[in-house]
Amino acid sequence: MAVADSHDTHDDHHDLYDHGEFIAHHFDSAEQQFDSGKLGIWLFLVTEVLFFSGLFVAYTLYRTNHPEVFEQAHVFLNKYLGGLNTIVLLFSSLTMALGVRAAQLGRNKNCSVYILITMVCATMFLGVKAVEYSHKWDMGILVRSAFNLTYTHPTPTTEIGKALHISDYLVYLCIVPALLLAGFLAASVISKLINKAMLAKFMVAMAITVSGYFLGVVVGVIFMSATDAETGSSHASVIAEQPLMLMASTQDEHDEGDHDEGDHDKAAADPNHEGDHADHEEHFGSHPADGGEASFDAHHPDPSTLSRDVGIFFSIYYCMTGLHAIHIIGGIIALAWLYWRSLLGHWRTDYFGPVDYVGLYWHLVDLIWIYLFPLLYLID
Amino acid sequence: MVDASTRQKLFGTPETNFLNCSKGWKSWAFTLDHKRIGIMYLIGVTVALFLAGVFALVLRSHLFTFDSTMLSDDMYNQMFTLHGAVMVFSFIIPSIPAALGNIVLPMMLGAKDVAFPRMNLASFYLWIIGTGCLLLAILSGKGLDTGWTFYTPYSIDTNTGVIYATFGAFILGFSSIFTGLNFLVTVNTMRSKDQGWFKLPLFVWSLYATAIIQVLATPVLGITLLMLIAEKTLHIGIFDPKYGGDPVLFQHFFWFYSHPAVYIMILPAMGVISELISVYSQKRIFGYSFIAFSSVAIALLGFLVWGHHMFTSGQSLVVTLIFSAITFTVAIPSAVKVFNWLATLYKGSILLNTPMCYALSFIFLFGIGGLTGLFLGALSTDIHLHDTYFVVAHFHFVMVGGTLTALLGGVFHWWPKIWGRMYNDFLGRVGCFLVFSGFNLTFFPQFVMGSRGMPRRYASYDPEFQIFHQLSTVGAFVLGIGILLSFVVLVYAALRGPRCSSNPFRAASLEWQSSSPPDFHNFLQTPVLTDPYDFESQVYDEELDTYIPREFANPDKVAPRKEPVHH
Ligand code: HEM
Ligand SMILES: [Cu+2]
Numbered sequence: 008m009a010v011a012d013s014h015d016t017h018d019d020h021h022d023l024y025d026h027g028e029f030i031a032h033h034f035d036s037a038e039q040q041f042d043s044g045k046l047g048i049w050l051f052l053v054t055e056v057l058f059f060s061g062l063f064v065a066y067t068l069y070r071t072n073h074p075e076v077f078e079q080a081h082v083f084l085n086k087y088l089g090g091l092n093t094i095v096l097l098f099s100s101l102t103m104a105l106g107v108r109a110a111q112l113g114r115n116k117n118c119s120v121y122i123l124i125t126m127v128c129a130t131m132f133l134g135v136k137a138v139e140y141s142h143k144w145d146m147g148i149l150v151r152s153a154f155n156l157t158y159t160h161p162t163p164t165t166e167i168g169k170a171l172h173i174s175d176y177l178v179y180l181c182i183v184p185a186l187l188l189a190g191f192l193a194a195s196v197i198s199k200l201i202n203k204a205m206l207a208k209f210m211v212a213m214a215i216t217v218s219g220y221f222l223g224v225v226v227g228v229i230f231m232s233a234t235d236a237e238t239g240s241s242h243a244s245v246i247a248e249q250p251l252m253l254m255a256s257t258q259d260e261h262d263e264g265d266h267d268e269g270d271h272d273k274a275a276a277d278p279n280h281e282g283d284h285a286d287h288e289e290h291f292g293s294h295p296a297d298g299g300e301a302s303f304d305a306h307h308p309d310p311s312t313l314s315r316d317v318g319i320f321f322s323i324y325y326c327m328t329g330l331h332a333i334h335i336i337g338g339i340i341a342l343a344w345l346y347w348r349s350l351l352g353h354w355r356t357d358y359f360g361p362v363d364y365v366g367l368y369w370h371l372v373d374l375i376w377i378y379l380f381p382l383l384y385l386i387d
Numbered sequence: 388m389v390d391a392s393t394r395q396k397l398f399g400t401p402e403t404n405f406l407n408c409s410k411g412w413k414s415w416a417f418t419l420d421h422k423r424i425g426i427m428y429l430i431g432v433t434v435a436l437f438l439a440g441v442f443a444l445v446l447r448s449h450l451f452t453f454d455s456t457m458l459s460d461d462m463y464n465q466m467f468t469l470h471g472a473v474m475v476f477s478f479i480i481p482s483i484p485a486a487l488g489n490i491v492l493p494m495m496l497g498a499k500d501v502a503f504p505r506m507n508l509a510s511f512y513l514w515i516i517g518t519g520c521l522l523l524a525i526l527s528g529k530g531l532d533t534g535w536t537f538y539t540p541y542s543i544d545t546n547t548g549v550i551y552a553t554f555g556a557f558i559l560g561f562s563s564i565f566t567g568l569n570f571l572v573t574v575n576t577m578r579s580k581d582q583g584w585f586k587l588p589l590f591v592w593s594l595y596a597t598a599i600i601q602v603l604a605t606p607v608l609g610i611t612l613l614m615l616i617a618e619k620t621l622h623i624g625i626f627d628p629k630y631g632g633d634p635v636l637f638q639h640f641f642w643f644y645s646h647p648a649v650y651i652m653i654l655p656a657m658g659v660i661s662e663l664i665s666v667y668s669q670k671r672i673f674g675y676s677f678i679a680f681s682s683v684a685i686a687l688l689g690f691l692v693w694g695h696h697m698f699t700s701g702q703s704l705v706v707t708l709i710f711s712a713i714t715f716t717v718a719i720p721s722a723v724k725v726f727n728w729l730a731t732l733y734k735g736s737i738l739l740n741t742p743m744c745y746a747l748s749f750i751f752l753f754g755i756g757g758l759t760g761l762f763l764g765a766l767s768t769d770i771h772l773h774d775t776y777f778v779v780a781h782f783h784f785v786m787v788g789g790t791l792t793a794l795l796g797g798v799f800h801w802w803p804k805i806w807g808r809m810y811n812d813f814l815g816r817v818g819c820f821l822v823f824s825g826f827n828l829t830f831f832p833q834f835v836m837g838s839r840g841m842p843r844r845y846a847s848y849d850p851e852f853q854i855f856h857q858l859s860t861v862g863a864f865v866l867g868i869g870i871l872l873s874f875v876v877l878v879y880a881a882l883r884g885p886r887c888s889s890n891p892f893r894a895a896s897l898e899w900q901s902s903s904p905p906d907f908h909n910f911l912q913t914p915v916l917t918d919p920y921d922f923e924s925q926v927y928d929e930e931l932d933t934y935i936p937r938e939f940a941n942p943d944k945v946a947p948r949k950e951p952v953h954h
Contacts, residue, residue: 031504032499033498033499033500033501033504033577039576039577042575042576043502043503043572043573043575043576043577046571046572046575046576047502047503047568047569047572050568050571050572050602051568053602053603054564054568054602054603054605054606055606057603057604057606057607058606058607058609058610059610060606060607060610061607061610061611061614061640062610062614064640065614065625065636068633068636069625150617150621150622150623150624151622151623151624151630151631151632152621152622152623152624152630153621153622315631316624316631318624318630318631319623319624319625319630319631319632322617322621322623322624322625323623323625325623326614326617326623326625330613
């Protein structure tokens with residue numbers, strides 16, 4: 008009969024099962040707990056896929072309805088930077104998988120190293136992305152309502168921007184990581200002083216992680232200037248002395264009488280957009296002198312020949328890559344937690360669930376990028 | 388068989404239970420116990436129900452005369468929008484799964500808790516935050532006037548608090564996903580030993596089917612609302628025709644979630660009704676596997692019919708025809724359930740207590756609601772009926788007549804289990820009568836005026852419709868009084884009601900093998916796995932005045948059946 012023999016101990020029902028260290032009270036066994044977690048994470052991944060699916064559907068619809076827009080638009084994406092990021096993420100998937108393996112074998116030290124490498128790859132990815140984003144913002148390649156392609160670049164106004172010849176936007180995008188880096192370094196010193204060796208180690212690892220971002224920025228800038236001439240994302244092309252107002256010069260079926268005014272207001276209201284177009288007179292950075300001529304070829308289309316809906320492509324681009332970047336950031340936070348637990352030596356051959364789950368999540372984030380890259384960068 | 392003192396411990400009135408095992412507000416606010424979280428959810432959705440109910444009564448009062456000036460037109464628009472949004476996103480979607488399901492589901496599996504208790508608590512706090520954001524739309528003074536459907540392009544152009552409200556709905560979506568994901572995993576991994584899928588109560592099947600929809604459909608709503616927010620703030624041109632976007636795409640995305648969402652609302656209700664009908668007829672449920680699989684069928688087919696909300700939005704004729712045809716097929720599994728319930732009632736020994744009265748009301752009202760759905764799914768009639776009060780009446784029959792009725796029935800059914808105290812059955816039935824008659828008085832006239840062309844969402848109307856509106860308004864107040872009365876009966880029972888035993892109605896699903904109220908860990912012993920619809924497995928124990936599984940009973944002191952006493 009199924010009546011348990013525990014009747015007389017039921018006052019003490021916390022001891023009904025001899026639970027291991029990391030087994031929650033409501034599970035009967037480590038196995039049940041692991042199975043639940045595994046199923047849970049798979050379901051979570053399903054919701055993630057569906058979450059992105061709305062954007063993929065929007066992409067598919069606009070691409071089938073306006074293929075020409077996508078052909079015109081993709082030249083503004085630098086496929087070398089995209090490719091670089093693809094490799095970085097693929098590599099991070101490898102180190103993640105190795106980390107999972109290490110955890111399964113209970114090798115906490117190896118696991119922590121692999122996780123650290125994974126985190127560095129993640130931040131490096133974000134650094135490269137920051138280079139791409141800032142470059143586009145400079146050229147006025149924004150979402151549909153604010154899209155205002157000029158090919159010109161505003162002169163940097165920040166001290167760092169002037170000194171390094173990089174875009175102000177890139178400087179802004181580095182502020183938070185710089186603060187984080189300083190914070191983690193300070194925290195590691197303090198932890199050392201108060202004799203918390205483990206915490207100090209963790210903080211150093213976090214500082215290394217954040218440094219990955221700057222590595223990404225540096226590599227991104229170098230790649231960008233090296234591949235300038237080849238892609239339309241170049242800032243070298245000069246097509247006119249005065250900024251071109253794309254919106255004003257093109258018309259298509261979506262045009263409505265009042266929209267130009269609206270566009271302009273929106274653009275001015277956009278904090279990323281420096282209303283003052285008079286700034287756009289000068290270019291910076293070194294660039295090949297032939298850029299001027301190249302500006303009318305397929306890679307450097309004249310803004311006045313572009314469909315206005317090129318902006319929609321970039322709306323979709325920013326939504327997709329932005330949402331993906333948010334997922335990368337979430338992944339880094341989860342990985343940091345795993346790193347901390349590896350330092351504490353939590354993983355055992357019979358307990359490694361969390362590494363497994365976060366690993367699956369990381370592979371999915373990776374996989375989404377594997378789809379985004381060809382869909383956005385490699386249209387031809 | 389076990390000895391008398393053990394029996395007393397297991398099924399008698401416990402000294403410590405989940406309600407009194409720890410004290411102080413923190414023991415509730417940070418609890419991981421599914422029962423306490425369920426109770427907090429129940430309180431939360433009740434607040435939402437009352438709030439949105441007050442909006443409804445204001446609307447109905449305004450509509451009492453055709454030239455009413457009680458509300459300005461703007462106020463009227465805001466009122467019906469908030470009524471609908473709060474009712475749908477904050478009340479009805481979480482109601483049965485997150486409140487009742489949370490309390491009952493793990494116990495039906497003989498488990499101690501759901502698989503992820505922290506996620507369960509997080510779901511509740513997300514519910515609070517999301518509802519708060521919805522209400523921020525009013526509190527910020529901006530209001531909200533898009534209708535609960537947030538259709539573009541109006542939602543992009545209006546200056547009311549669309550961003551607060553859509554963000555609130557976005558958060559509420561995650562709250563719902565958390566519940567659904569938790570339930571899916573719980574049912575898969577936390578069932579008691581040897582409890583196969585076909586030994587599960589049908590309420591579990593229906594919650595499982597619901598959870599599938601919650602997990603698969605809600606993320607799409609999430610991204611849609613995010614895109615709407617991006618459209619409103621950055622003008623990305625995906626939905627906004629001013630920037631080359633497609634407003635009908637929004638409708639597709641919205642209904643891709645929101646049609647399945649109507650099954651998030653109704654499937655759990657159907658599960659409750661399967662339990663009530665069978666327990667209070669003391670008869671094995673008729674066609675168990677048909678009911679079980681029809682839940683799954685509804686969940687899956689429900690993904691293929693969203694276009695029936697857009698027959699007049701400019702879809703191609705072919706698409707429209709296909710959506711119409713699939714809509715008809717969805718009605719089949721719903722009807723399968725109704726016939727199975729009727730067959731269960733047939734020759735049952737029916738106990739007409741409060742929960743059963745609600746269950747019977749459900750069958751009647753859901754029948755009307757579902758059948759009128761077919762009028763709307765048929766193309767030629769829908770062209771006439773679309774956006775009229777006929778649609779309003781249809782969905783209130785299924786959502787209020789269906790889900791709210793089942794919620795009340797379920798709450799009455801499990802109330803003695805939760806609190807260990809019995810409700811006043813007479814007043815409970817009076818409440819049910821008021822709800823049932825008030826409901827019909829409110830919404831039946833709306834079918835009539837809808838079919839005569841009264842459009843929905845208008846603040847004023849032709850004098851010829853006035854009589855119907857007046858009936859409807861009177862009915863709404865009767866319905867309100869009925870709900871209020873039930874509320875009073877329930878609260879009084881929880882605080883002062885007479886003590887009751889562990890299983891007063893001879894139900895056979897596992898939750899009735901716990902004491903009333905249950906222990907913090909639900910069961911003091913591993914429950915005996917019984918067939919949830921084999922009532923013979925439970926025998927009446929004279930000493931304890933309750934039904935207990937035969938295995939625990941003293942064969943000399945049991946009777947097969949005790950005549951039920953009405954309190
Ligand atoms: C028996 C199967 C059902 C069928 C065939 C059906 C069919 C339909 C159709 C065709 C419409 C669109 C009417 C129009 O706008 O012209 C509709 C609207 C609606 N139905 Fe149903 N329905 C069914 C069950 C349900 C259930 C169970 C619920 C909720 C619990 C529900 C809730 C709604 C709602 C909320 C709307 C209106 C949404 C709006 O426009 O605001 N329906 N139904
Ligand atoms: Cu529908």
